[in-house]
Amino acid sequence: MPELRKDPVSGRWVIVSTDRGRRPTSFAVMERKLTGGFCPLCPGNEDKTPPEIMAYRPDCSSPNTPGWTLRVVSNKFPALRIEGNLDKRAEGIYDKMNGIGAHEVIIESPNHSELLSTMPLKNIEDILRAYRERIIDLSRDKRFRYISIFRNQGERAGASLEHPHSQLIALPVVPKRPLEEFAGAKSYFDYKERCIYCDIIEQELTERERIVGENAEYFSLAPFASRFPFEIWILPKRHLSAFEQNPDWKYTFLAEIFSDTFQKLDRALACPPYNYMLHTAPLNSPNSEYNHWHFEIIPRLTRIAGFEWGSGFYINPTPPEEAAKFLRES
Amino acid sequence: MPELRKDPVSGRWVIVSTDRGRRPTSFAVMERKLTGGFCPLCPGNEDKTPPEIMAYRPDCSSPNTPGWTLRVVSNKFPALRIEGNLDKRAEGIYDKMNGIGAHEVIIESPNHSELLSTMPLKNIEDILRAYRERIIDLSRDKRFRYISIFRNQGERAGASLEHPHSQLIALPVVPKRPLEEFAGAKSYFDYKERCIYCDIIEQELTERERIVGENAEYFSLAPFASRFPFEIWILPKRHLSAFEQNPDWKYTFLAEIFSDTFQKLDRALACPPYNYMLHTAPLNSPNSEYNHWHFEIIPRLTRIAGFEWGSGFYINPTPPEEAAKFLRES
Numbered sequence: 001m002p003e004l005r006k007d008p009v010s011g012r013w014v015i016v017s018t019d020r021g022r023r024p025t026s027f028a029v030m031e032r033k034l035t036g037g038f039c040p041l042c043p044g045n046e047d048k049t050p051p052e053i054m055a056y057r058p059d060c061s062s063p064n065t066p067g068w069t070l071r072v073v074s075n076k077f078p079a080l081r082i083e084g085n086l087d088k089r090a091e092g093i094y095d096k097m098n099g100i101g102a103h104e105v106i107i108e109s110p111n112h113s114e115l116l117s118t119m120p121l122k123n124i125e126d127i128l129r130a131y132r133e134r135i136i137d138l139s140r141d142k143r144f145r146y147i148s149i150f151r152n153q154g155e156r157a158g159a160s161l162e163h164p165h166s167q168l169i170a171l172p173v174v175p176k177r178p179l180e181e182f183a184g185a186k187s188y189f190d191y192k193e194r195c196i197y198c199d200i201i202e203q204e205l206t207e208r209e210r211i212v213g214e215n216a217e218y219f220s221l222a223p224f225a226s227r228f229p230f231e232i233w234i235l236p237k238r239h240l241s242a243f244e245q246n247p248d249w250k251y252t253f254l255a256e257i258f259s260d261t262f263q264k265l266d267r268a269l270a271c272p273p274y275n276y277m278l279h280t281a282p283l284n285s286p287n288s289e290y291n292h293w294h295f296e297i298i299p300r301l302t303r304i305a306g307f308e309w310g311s312g313f314y315i316n317p318t319p320p321e322e323a324a325k326f327l328r329e330s
Numbered sequence: 331m332p333e334l335r336k337d338p339v340s341g342r343w344v345i346v347s348t349d350r351g352r353r354p355t356s357f358a359v360m361e362r363k364l365t366g367g368f369c370p371l372c373p374g375n376e377d378k379t380p381p382e383i384m385a386y387r388p389d390c391s392s393p394n395t396p397g398w399t400l401r402v403v404s405n406k407f408p409a410l411r412i413e414g415n416l417d418k419r420a421e422g423i424y425d426k427m428n429g430i431g432a433h434e435v436i437i438e439s440p441n442h443s444e445l446l447s448t449m450p451l452k453n454i455e456d457i458l459r460a461y462r463e464r465i466i467d468l469s470r471d472k473r474f475r476y477i478s479i480f481r482n483q484g485e486r487a488g489a490s491l492e493h494p495h496s497q498l499i500a501l502p503v504v505p506k507r508p509l510e511e512f513a514g515a516k517s518y519f520d521y522k523e524r525c526i527y528c529d530i531i532e533q534e535l536t537e538r539e540r541i542v543g544e545n546a547e548y549f550s551l552a553p554f555a556s557r558f559p560f561e562i563w564i565l566p567k568r569h570l571s572a573f574e575q576n577p578d579w580k581y582t583f584l585a586e587i588f589s590d591t592f593q594k595l596d597r598a599l600a601c602p603p604y605n606y607m608l609h610t611a612p613l614n615s616p617n618s619e620y621n622h623w624h625f626e627i628i629p630r631l632t633r634i635a636g637f638e639w640g641s642g643f644y645i646n647p648t649p650p651e652e653a654a655k656f657l658r659e660s
Contacts, residue, residue: 005554005555007553007554008514008518008554009511009514009515009518009526010507010510010511011510011514012555012643013643014643015645016555016556016650017647017648017649018649079645091554092533092537093526093529093530093533094533094554146641148641150636150639150640151636152635152636156633157633158633158634158635175643176641176643177340177640177641177643178641180340180341180642181340184338184339184340184341185339188338188339196423197339199423200338200423203423203424207422224335224421225335225336225337225338225342225344226344227342275635275639276636277636277637277639277641279640296639298639303486303487303488304488304634305482305487305488305489305605306481306487306497306605307478307480307497307499307607309480309605309626309628310478310507310607310608310609310626311476311501311505311506311507311508311607312342312505312507312510313343313344313345313478313505313506313507314342314343314344315344315345315347316346316347317347318347319346319348
């Protein structure tokens with residue numbers, strides 16, 4: 001059973017695997033290459049993944065057979081285990097609990113080489129709807145406090161499989177980064193009685209210097225204090241705390257801005273590796289006036305070095321104003 | 331002039347370069363290779379670096395000529411500029427100031443291929459003494475609030491030069507990560523009236539399961555909530571808030587534990603890339619009862635992916651107890 005351990009000074013949680021599978025010596029070889037050849041996520045290989053949790057099957061085909069356009073399965077090598085109790089306990093000065101949680105893989109397309117920039121809009125809509133469905137389903141499990149949805153594109157961004165997929169991790173604690181964001185946004189709200197993201201949105205949509213793309217409901221933004229070159233956020237124009245509360249008709253607009261953003265990124269930077277993460281409300285307070293869900297996209301173009309790790313201070317060689325302009329013109 | 335920009339939600343600071351030197355298109359090619367051939371940090375090439383700020387010259391040779399055993403120069407491509415005023419100002423909802431600070435390079439040895447694991451103890455002592463000298467000198471500049479000292483070893487850890495060197499950045503604000511640590515340690519102190527690090531040290535030196543190496547004054551530890559495989563901290567056994575307050579005689583002991591730690595790491599993991607960072611007190615409160623300076627070493631063995639970026643939650647496949655045992659036996 002993996003363990004959740006808390007750093008007593010910073011309050012940061014870590015999932016420590018206690019499986020003995022990976023020997024320390026295996027780290028001497030460091031480079032992980034994307035597996036060529038056989039792909040367990042491709043149609044026809046459904047028996048190589050754990051059984052599907054949900055799937056979109058326009059042809060009404062049977063579970064765990066080909067015919068799907070999107071498929072969600074448990075991660076074969078989960079960071080957390082779904083069964084058991086948290087069993088929170090001390091170890092002297094330290095706090096820990098069992099590594100309980102869900103770790104799922106959203107297989108986004110049957111097409112092994114599809115990119116978000118090449119996918120049909122309907123396909124992207126389905127991915128976003130699948131995110132919502134899984135959040136709603138998992139939020140019924142009262143052990144969970146937060147659901148993290150993320151996507152790793154390319155080996156440099158930590159992907160171990162090339163086939164297009166996102167991942168979901170349901171956690172029994174709210175992680176540090178979202179907690180910090182909620183605290184910052186709440187402190188602003190307590191002072192101004194306004195959502196800080198709504199204020200940012202108003203300023204950005206007026207100035208327009210950092211806007212990358214836009215439609216009636218959503219827009220993409222190179223944020224003012226971008227940590228990384230070409231960092232982009234996708235935000236809803238109207239206040240909404242939790243991602244899963246997006247009404248159904250808005251997913252078409254969201255898919256459109258996703259498609260636009262990744263087309264621009266892939267054109268401008270020749271299909272860069274990237275990570276994106278959904279930032280949404282914790283499960284026990286989905287209706288806050290101060291949280292405002294959004295996606296953060298980080299192209300992995302520069303290396304993170306000691307200064308950034310030690311300080312949490314970033315050096316960004318590309319002003320977001322320039323990045324936004326370059327992307328708009330791509 | 332670079333700009334310091336603050337993310338209004340998280341409070342995180344970013345140095346945004348406004349130099350137009352690096353065109354967006356240059357990011358399409360991503361891999362940075364360590365430069366082979368000519369090395370601007372090698373003896374004989376002193377005129378290829380900015381003039382030296384200090385040097386250890388046992389032969390009393392002239393500044394900016396060979397003969398040095400250690401040399402400190404300004405970074406040729408500084409992230410921050412030393413001249414000017416902070417000029418703190420608003421840009422609508424946002425906060426920014428001029429990118430004022432110092433960015434120095436500590437050239438640790440005249441020997442291009444030296445590693446911390448192969449360096450004579452005296453050489454390591456000199457590096458640690460140079461850290462102290464630079465902190466004491468820069469702390470006289472009242473614009474600075476924090477000094478970050480770090481080392482990037484290997485291309486995967488963000489090093490752009492192979493020659494052994496550390497870096498120093500003096501900042502006009504205390505960065506987020508140290509601020510969080512001070513807050514966590516202070517909250518523990520307010521409750522217990524004890525330093526949290528001192529309590530950790532007592533528990534660890536009793537249990538011994540996560541100790542890597544030890545002498546009379548310092549020890550190395552695989553921390554309980556290690557974020558990364560083989561993460562190691564080096565701590566002083568006795569409470570001390572600021573690194574530069576180490577009395578002179580202790581540097582021999584500190585050099586010894588440095589040498590021991592990097593010998594073990596290089597043997598166990600075949601000279602892995604790594605970052606280390608000094609965590610020390612802010613310049614305006616060097617004598618706190620709750621801060622306890624230490625080094626954090628992060629071997630760069632695994633990739634950081636979307637989950638970690640989005641959540642600040644880490645997945646560590648190697649329990650620190652196993653890592654410590656493996657290193658002790660290396």
